[in-house]
Amino acid sequence: MTLPIAARFQLPLNDFTLDVDLRLPSVGVSVLFGHSGSGKTTLLRCIAGLQRAPQGFLEINGQVWQDSEKGIFLPTHKRSLGYVFQEANLFSHLTVADNLQFGLKRMRRSSTNVNFASILELLGIKHLLTRLPENLSGGEKQRVAIARALALNPDILLMDEPLAALDFKRKQEILPFLKILHQTLNIPVLYVTHSQQEVAQLADHLVILTEGKVIAAGGLYETLSRLDLPLAQDQQAVTVWQVSVAEHEVDYHLTRVTFAGGSLSLPLIDAAIGSPLRVQIFARDVSIALEAPKASSILNILPGIISGIADYQAGQSMLQLQVGKQVLLAHITHKSVLLLNLHIGMRVYVQIKGSSLLN
Amino acid sequence: MLNAADIDALWLTVQVASIATVLLLLLGTPLAWWLVRSPSRWKGICNALVALPLVLPPSVLGFYLLILMGPKGVVGHITTELGLGTLPFTFTGLVIASVLYSLPFVVQPLQAAFAAIGERPLEAAATLRASPLDTFFSVVVPLARHGFLTATILGFAHTVGEFGVVLMVGGNIPNKTRVVSVQIYNHVEALEYEQAHWLAGGLLLFSFTILLFMYGVLKTQSVAQPFK
Numbered sequence: 200m201t202l203p204i205a206a207r208f209q210l211p212l213n214d215f216t217l218d219v220d221l222r223l224p225s226v227g228v229s230v231l232f233g234h235s236g237s238g239k240t241t242l243l244r245c246i247a248g249l250q251r252a253p254q255g256f257l258e259i260n261g262q263v264w265q266d267s268e269k270g271i272f273l274p275t276h277k278r279s280l281g282y283v284f285q286e287a288n289l290f291s292h293l294t295v296a297d298n299l300q301f302g303l304k305r306m307r308r309s310s311t312n313v314n315f316a317s318i319l320e321l322l323g324i325k326h327l328l329t330r331l332p333e334n335l336s337g338g339e340k341q342r343v344a345i346a347r348a349l350a351l352n353p354d355i356l357l358m359d360e361p362l363a364a365l366d367f368k369r370k371q372e373i374l375p376f377l378k379i380l381h382q383t384l385n386i387p388v389l390y391v392t393h394s395q396q397e398v399a400q401l402a403d404h405l406v407i408l409t410e411g412k413v414i415a416a417g418g419l420y421e422t423l424s425r426l427d428l429p430l431a432q433d434q435q436a437v438t439v440w441q442v443s444v445a446e447h448e449v450d451y452h453l454t455r456v457t458f459a460g461g462s463l464s465l466p467l468i469d470a471a472i473g474s475p476l477r478v479q480i481f482a483r484d485v486s487i488a489l490e491a492p493k494a495s496s497i498l499n500i501l502p503g504i505i506s507g508i509a510d511y512q513a514g515q516s517m518l519q520l521q522v523g524k525q526v527l528l529a530h531i532t533h534k535s536v537l538l539l540n541l542h543i544g545m546r547v548y549v550q551i552k553g554s555s556l557l558n
Numbered sequence: 559m560l561n562a563a564d565i566d567a568l569w570l571t572v573q574v575a576s577i578a579t580v581l582l583l584l585l586g587t588p589l590a591w592w593l594v595r596s597p598s599r600w601k602g603i604c605n606a607l608v609a610l611p612l613v614l615p616p617s618v619l620g621f622y623l624l625i626l627m628g629p630k631g632v633v634g635h636i637t638t639e640l641g642l643g644t645l646p647f648t649f650t651g652l653v654i655a656s657v658l659y660s661l662p663f664v665v666q667p668l669q670a671a672f673a674a675i676g677e678r679p680l681e682a683a684a685t686l687r688a689s690p691l692d693t694f695f696s697v698v699v700p701l702a703r704h705g706f707l708t709a710t711i712l713g714f715a716h717t718v719g720e721f722g723v724v725l726m727v728g729g730n731i732p733n734k735t736r737v738v739s740v741q742i743y744n745h746v747e748a749l750e751y752e753q754a755h756w757l758a759g760g761l762l763l764f765s766f767t768i769l770l771f772m773y774g775v776l777k778t779q780s781v782a783q784p785f786k
Contacts, residue, residue, distance in 0.1 A: 247685060274689075275685055276683075276686075276687050276689050276692075280685060282681075282685035284682065286678070288678050288681070290679060290682070290701075292700040302686035305686065305688055305692070306687055
């Protein structure tokens with residue numbers, strides 16, 4: 200049986216105190232999300248033992264790594280973890296191969312049952328082995344860094360904004376690898392980011408930090424659609440749906456996907472029928488109609504029930520809707536709410552203008 | 559050309575400088591590491607002490623060493639108790655004086671090299687199961703290799719070039735403390751300018767060559783960015 204991760208830390212920082220008490224699932228990707236300076240990286244560093252919280256308790260996979268009451272603090276090099284830094288942090292005096300071997304050489308042989316070749320394959324770095332880090336692109340460096348951490352077959356993988364130092368193109372180059380990792384890894388991943396896009400694409404579990412405190416923690420789908428969190432108030436607010444590919448309409452360049460309670464049309468994607476998929480729907484792309492529009496250019500029109508309304512600044516409102524078993528956010532004006540007399544429990548039709556495809 | 563006494567002086571100089579350089583690296587490395595890494599409030603005082611030989615007249619350093627290591631000094635007292643006798647005017651005394659005299663020339667390049675490495679490679683090594691000592695030898699030393707080379711060259715060259723300290727602590731004893739710089743002085747005193755030229759010119763050429771090597775070869779390689 201794999202036990203959940205328990206992490207409690209109290210650490211005074213410059214502007215606030217990091218004060219968290221978390222239990223995280225032992226599988227999947229838990230994203231620590233927050234603005235820069237919210238303490239999320241510090242939390243990750245405390246988990247790695249790179250920083251020592253004076254008050255803390257940390258248990259991973261049944262092993263206590265820190266218990267300040269009992270004076271237990273396992274130094275970083277004795278913790279079974281993989282750590283991917285924001286900048287790749289490769290050793291500049293070693294080749295890619297030697298960087299990858301660095302940790303392996305220092306491990307007891309019995310604990311390295313990981314298939315090294317498959318990691319190289321997975322991250323597409325086989326052809327880089329003889330190179331020095333200075334001859335790698337930013338994206339390649341980061342892939343090597345991920346492989347170097349994974350090669351240790353750790354109990355937990357900690358990733359500190361691994362894409363933040365990369366430009367847009369490089370990000371798009373790495374994200375697919377991360378998604379594959381997400382599907383193939385059977386260890387928990389703690390992933391720090393301030394990017395909503397990465398949250399939507401990678402997270403299974405979401406922890407939101409503000410000024411050192413956890414303001415929300417839960418499954419991705421529920422947490423994203425909570426109206427009381429700053430996420431929903433953002434211009435980029437999204438909901439993520441788990442769907443499966445039902446049909447390709449090649450003539451129209453469309454793919455139809457189904458979810459519990461309906462189906463959606465998306466721009467054509469290259470995925471097998473029946474394969475699971477994540478779809479992110481921007482709240483600003485969702486509009487509301489009281490009656491089913493008879494003639495509309497919008498393909499995705501679904502019946503729904505309003506389950507929440509929140510008014511924000513500058514005449515903006517956010518609706519939370521139940522569509523089948525899914526939850527959806529819609530960003531509309533406050534005036535529309537009043538004109539249509541929208542209220543909780545009301546049956547409406549949602550029109551989804553565009554769905555950005557994920558996963 | 560060089561006479562036998564000159565050869566002896568050269569050989570003695572090489573011995574003193576080599577032994578002093580090895581001791582300097584053994585002593586200077588942990589000292590430099592501590593000065594870079596430690597949050598101790600004694601750091602300022604230690605930095606100042608290490609840098610003192612840069613500004614003090616060698617005769618001042620030599621004078622105090624003479625007093626300290628002499629029969630009435632603290633160090634002299636201890637060495638006498640230990641049955642070693644007193645150190646002034648001995649080879650050992652000369653090596654000790656050289657180490658102190660050249661300390662900043664070894665510690666400061668190492669400090670700069672260690673500081674340039676920064677925190678991140680050390681943290682990366684820790685997450686890859688390397689203990690702090692392991693990290694020092696497998697990450698810090700290779701990344702600071704130019705610092706070590708600079709420290710070795712400067713430590714050796716500066717020890718070869720000492721004069722004032724030698725005169726105060728070592729004197730002018732053939733095969734024991736009469737190093738090249740003292741021998742040159744002897745030649746000039748005796749108006750043997752040709753002999754003096756050979757040694758002085760040789761020393762000039764030697765110093766220039768290794769400094770040229772250091773600035774020409776080492777500085778073209780990146781020392782400031784050991785981490786990519």
